[in-house]
Each structure stands twice: as structure tokens, then as C-alpha cells.
Amino acid sequence: xxxxxxxxxxxxxxxxxxxxxxxxxxxxxxxxxxxxxxxxxxxxxxxxxxxxxxxxxxxxxxxxxxxxxxxxxxxxxxxxxxxxxxxxxxxxxxxxxxxxxxxxxxxxxxxxxxxxxxxxxxxxxxxxxxxxxxxxxxxxxxxxxxxxxxxxxxxxxxxxxxxxxxxxxxxxxxxxxxxxxxxxxxxxxxxxxxxxxxxxxxxxxxxxxxxxxxxxxxxxxxxx
Amino acid sequence: xxxxxxxxxxxxxxxxxxxxxxxxxxxxxxxxxxxxxxxxxxxxxxxxxxxxxxxxxxxxxxxxxxxxxxxxxxxxxxxxxxxxxxxxxxxxxxxxxxxxxxxxxxxxxxxxxxxxxxxxxxxxxxxxxxxxxxxxxxxxxxxxxxxxxxxxxxxxxxxxxxxxxxxxxxxxxxxxxxxxxxxxxxxxxxxxxxxxxxxxxxxxxxxxx
Numbered sequence: 557x558x559x560x561x562x563x564x565x566x567x568x569x570x571x572x573x574x575x576x577x578x579x580x581x582x583x584x585x586x587x588x589x590x591x592x593x594x595x596x597x598x599x600x601x602x603x604x605x606x607x608x609x610x611x612x613x614x615x616x617x618x619x620x621x622x623x624x625x626x627x628x629x630x631x632x633x634x635x636x637x638x639x640x641x642x643x644x645x646x647x648x649x650x651x652x653x654x655x656x657x658x659x660x661x662x663x664x665x666x667x668x669x670x671x672x673x674x675x676x677x678x679x680x681x682x683x684x685x686x687x688x689x690x691x692x693x694x695x696x697x698x699x700x701x702x703x704x705x706x707x708x709x710x711x712x713x714x715x716x717x718x719x720x721x722x723x724x725x726x727x728x729x730x731x732x733x734x735x736x737x738x739x740x741x742x743x744x745x746x747x748x749x750x751x752x753x754x755x756x757x758x759x760x761x762x763x764x765x766x767x768x769x770x771x772x773x774x775x776x777x778x779x780x
Numbered sequence: 781x782x783x784x785x786x787x788x789x790x791x792x793x794x795x796x797x798x799x800x801x802x803x804x805x806x807x808x809x810x811x812x813x814x815x816x817x818x819x820x821x822x823x824x825x826x827x828x829x830x831x832x833x834x835x836x837x838x839x840x841x842x843x844x845x846x847x848x849x850x851x852x853x854x855x856x857x858x859x860x861x862x863x864x865x866x867x868x869x870x871x872x873x874x875x876x877x878x879x880x881x882x883x884x885x886x887x888x889x890x891x892x893x894x895x896x897x898x899x900x901x902x903x904x905x906x907x908x909x910x911x912x913x914x915x916x917x918x919x920x921x922x923x924x925x926x927x928x929x930x931x932x933x934x935x936x937x938x939x940x941x942x943x944x945x946x947x948x949x950x951x952x953x954x955x956x957x958x959x960x961x962x963x964x965x966x967x968x969x970x971x972x973x974x975x976x977x978x979x980x981x982x983x984x985x986x987x988x989x
Binding site: 567568569571572573575576579580582583584586587590591596597598599600601602728730731732733738739740 | 822853854855856857859860863864866867868870871874875876877879880883938939940941942943944945946
């Protein structure tokens with residue numbers, strides 16, 4: 557063995573180089589495949605890329621509003637042809653949801669100012685059905701100064717649907733200090749036929765409204 | 781042709797390494813299953829700075845205990861081992877993959893197996909690598925670790941949906957510290973060679989296997 561190596565010092569080198577290249581190529585291929593071609597390195601960007609490429613029908617769960625009225629989520633977002641900008645909240649929130657609330661308040665003001673109530677709606681869905689019963693929803697709606705014709709707030713009817721709702725939208729909720737939750741917050745555009753077509757960041761309120769208005773303008777006219 | 785040598789567990793050092801590999805692997809795998817799993821699910825520090833390094837360490841010690849003492853033929857200058865370790869560790873530094881290991885059991889299993897393999901490969905790589913090759917991979921890998929840690933600690937963007945920003949911040953500083961410790965350990969491992977200019981460590985010796 558040693559003598560063979562001494563006789564030919566290059567012994568094993570071509571094989572080593574070939575193997576190294578194979579390892580490198582496999583590694584790069586795995587990373588390329590896992591990051592949508594090197595474009596998305598976080599779960600959040602992967603989620604947004606996937607939805608932009610392949611819109612998804614929203615799941616069909618029963619939701620309940622501040623008045624205790626129950627309806628199906630798909631029916632809620634599909635009933636009047638409006639395009640919805642959806643976010644996820646829990647009403648006890650004092651951190652990120654407040655930022656979300658501010659974004660939604662600004663969107664609400666713009667929708668009213670531009671007279672877009674028939675075209676674009678805002679929908680906040682609580683992922684904390686245990687705490688967010690109708691009275692808590694009503695209190696939150698008042699605190700946020702929601703206008704019923706623009707901004708709807710609903711909670712899940714059943715705790716059992718929580719997992720399915722979060723999984724289908726790709727929301728991960730993690731416990732944070734002081735009994736709060738932290739979650740990936742974004743603006744979800746749900747277009748005609750109740751399909752989630754795009755996910756935008758919190759800072760992209762103007763783009764979200766533009767996109768919603770465009771989608772609403774392109775929708776088929778409701779039957780007379 | 782180097783085939784897998786019989787375990788050198790007869791030697792005391794080999795036996796200690798085998799024991800260390802087994803214990804480390806046990807603790808690392810235990811962190812992925814109840815009742816310890818919540819630790820890595822809720823804390824990025826436990827996931828990235830305890831479990832992942834333990835997995836690499838388990839592979840490292842397994843190589844010390846069971847890998848053949850002589851150099852492997854297709855690992856000249858340790859290149860294959862170092863490359864494999866580099867690719868695997870880079871993959872598990874991607875935030876989306878860290879998330880996936882938290883929510884998908886199959887990804888978590890892949891993480892366990894591949895990081896242990898990375899430790900095994902790293903040991904075989906470093907053992908056969910001349911200083912130049914070590915310098916190349918250490919000079920690439922440690923700055924990568926420091927950059928990621930620095931970025932995690934300084935951005936206000938949550939990189940992993942599975943972890944809070946606070947957890948990410950602590951893990952970020954931890955990664956910078958880990959990189960520093962690894963760098964220091966590497967320099968210490970070279971002390972005999974550096975102290976002896978005649979050791980040939982500064983040359984790439986084609987006779988070396």
C-alpha cells in the first residue's frame with residue numbers, strides 16, 4: 557500500500573477530485589432545490605413564492621363574528637365578489653398585531669377615501685378561538701375603530717380548526733414572553749373565487765391595495 | 781486500497797472515543813424526541829448551538845473510534861471529507877431548513893443523520909489535510925458561521941418562522957462565539973506542527989496519503 561503510494565504519488569487524486577465535484581454538485585443541487593432556485597432562504601419567502609406561483613383556495617372552516625353569527629370562511633370571502641386583504645391576529649396582542657392593526661387602519665382609511673368599499677374588503681382572522689369569543693372580538697373591533705362595511709373580524713368556531721387554518725396559510729405561531737404569541741405577519745390577498753393569490757409584507761400596504769383593486773376590476777361581473 | 785478497518789476499540793483511546801460518540805449521539809437524538817423536544821422547538825440556541833454541534837461531535841468521535849487509521853484513497857489531502865462537511869453544514873444553516881427540521885419529522889431525521897455524517901467526514905478530512913487545505917476550508921467555513929450569526933443577531937427580521945426574534949438574537953451571538961471557539965481549537969490543534977518548521981506542514985506533500 558505504502559509502496560504503491562510512493563510509486564505513484566498521484567494515486568487517488570483523480571478519484572478524489574471527481575468525488576469532491578460530485579459532493580459539491582449534490583450539495584449545491586440540494587440547496588438549489590430547497591431554496592426555490594436560490595431565491596428564497598426563509599420559510600416566509602418560500603411561502604410567498606409558492607403562493608404567487610400557485611394560488612390556493614382558502615380552507616373552508618366555520619368562523620364566528622363579533623355578533624356571534626357563524627358562516628363558512630369560503631362563503632364569507634366569496635359572497636359579494638370583493639377582493640379581501642386578510643391578516644391573522646389575536647385580540648390580546650400588544651406587539652406585532654398592533655403594527656398590523658395600524659396597517660389595516662390605514663388601509664381602511666384609504667378604502668373609504670377612495671370609495672372602494674364595493675371592491676376591496678379587509679378581514680382579520682383570530683387564531684386564538686379560546687380567548688377570542690364574540691365579546692372579545694367586539695371589544696377589539698371598537699378599539700381598532702373597524703367599520704363594518706370595510707373591515708371584518710372573525711374567530712374560529714372550533715379550536716380543532718386552528719391547526720388546519722394556520723397550516724393551510726403557512727402561519728407559524730410561537731409563544732413569546734408575557735403570554736404573547738409571535739407569528740409571521742403579512743398581508744394575504746384573497747381574490748375572486750376565494751383563492752389566496754399573493755402574500756405581501758407588512759410594509760407593502762400600498763402595493764396590496766393596488767393589487768386588490770386591480771383584481772377587483774378584472775373580476776367577472778356578478779350575475780344580475 | 782483502504783477498506784474499513786476493524787474498530788480500534790481495543791486501544792483505550794479508541795474505547796473512550798466510542799463511548800463519547802455513543803453518549804453524545806444519545807443526548808443529541810434525545811433532544812429530537814419527547815420529553816426534550818420542546819427545548820429545540822422553542823429555543824434556537826438549543827437547536828443550533830446544542831443539538832447540531834452535538835451531532836457533529838458524535839460523528840467526529842465515531843470517526844476517531846471506528847474509522848481506519850490509514851488515509852482513505854479517495855480522500856487525498858482530506859478534500860472529500862472537508863467538502864462533504866462543508867456542504868452539509870451550509871445546508872443546515874439555511875433558515876428555511878431549520879424551520880423544516882422543527883416541523884417535519886422526516887427533515888429532522890435527515891438533519892440528525894447528515895450532521896453526524898458531517899462530523900465523521902470532518903474528522904477524516906482534517907486528519908488527512910495539509911495546512912493549505914485546512915486553511916482553505918476553515919477560512920471559508922468559520923467566516924460563514926460568523927456572518928450568519930452576526931446577521932441573525934443584528935437584523936430585526938425574523939429569519940425562522942419557528943422561533944421568536946429574541947431567540948434568534950441569542951442564537952446569533954452564540955454562533956459568533958462558537959465560530960471563535962472552533963477557530964481557537966483549530967489553532968491549538970496545530971501547535972505541534974507550527975512549533976516545528978521541519979514538520980513539513982507548510983508543504984503539500986504528494987507522498988502524504
